[in-house]
């Protein structure tokens with residue numbers, strides 16, 4: 001009998017890559033928790049993500065609606081829709097994340113990045129980079145996107161955390177009550193926002209989503225609310241971890257830091273390589289719609305499949321020297337933003353935030369060191385990054 005492999009054991013969460021290497025050697029197999037089927041090789045991961053007919057996202061909605069929650073609009077969002085419904089919704093919202101929309105945001109994101117850098121460099125001693133920078137940048141960008149007032153930004157982070165925590169597991173009753181209240185508050189906030197933009201449209205995301213598409217189609221109120229809900233878990237945690245993982249990777253590699261610092265045109269390459277090497281979107285889930293076969297393995301109908309993006313991105317057959325950071329590695333043929341119909345809608349925005357964040361910060365640093373305490377990594381299978389990253393900066 002094969003030994004039990006547990007994706008959520010503390011050792012694996014601290015460093016999942018040895019287990020992923022072993023999974024790639026043996027191929028698709030069942031793992032803990034819950035006997036999920038782990039898909040770990042690049043070509044198998046790509047095959048699953050390209051085949052929403054056999055590997056559905058729709059069943060995942062259940063995770064957002066445990067018995068103690070009666071209403072959660074996230075359970076109807078884009079990421080848990082299959083075709084043809086998915087294409088209709090995606091077609092309607094995609095424009096709001098396109099180059100024209102981002103060009104409007106760029107100067108504001110740059111200004112935020114410089115302001116955060118300034119504050120970071122004025123802090124004495126060690127600073128938690130996650131709290132002081134990595135978290136604040138995407139939360140403020142999401143606040144801008146939503147057109148919220150600045151005093152409402154801190155709430156966004158709490159709401160994002162609550163939404164992410166719902167499918168993740170056990171909650172004591174008082175926490176359940178708090179999360180239910182968060183859901184009510186979130187919905188009220190988005191209702192008010194939609195109402196305000198309906199009567200006085202502006203140049204922002206909500207106004208764009210309200211406007212009829214070129215074919216005259218409009219999102220229903222429920223679709224609009226669900227989409228706004230989904231941006232919190234999708235857009236905050238992942239971007240926080242991209243920034244934090246980048247600084248974590250550089251803290252171990254002073255030569256790479258020096259190279260990038262000397263030639264800032266390398267920043268986009270650094271971002272792509274960190275996305276591949278330590279991807280914040282660590283895995284995705286799918287459910288089989290029928291009995292099926294994948295890479296010679298029989299999967300029953302209704303099987304939960306964990307698509308290990310982070311393993312695929314360390315697959316030597318696709319990325320020679322995969323366990324090394326290599327700034328000369330060309331292209332972005334990685335799947336850190338997913339693959340197929342659910343490819344990340346915010347990929348361009350996330351890359352922009354990371355680039356502007358690093359362009360503001362790195363030139364202001366002579367160097368930085370990481371505290372020797374072991375990193376406490378997120379305990380999620382879906383998103384990976386440090387919960388805190390204590391760094392000491394030497395300003396240039």
Ligand code: HEM
Nearest residue numbers: 078079234235238239242281284337338342344345346350
């Ligand atoms: C989908 C990763 C940032 C919005 C996805 C998926 C991945 C991903 C892997 C596919 C999920 C699946 O196939 O099940 C990331 C990473 C990010 C990031 C690594 C940052 C580094 C963002 C941002 C936003 C966003 C900033 C928006 C504010 C979305 C949406 C989807 C999605 C709406 C669903 C798309 C669909 O189902 O068609 N993301 N994401 N993401 N992401 Fe991101």
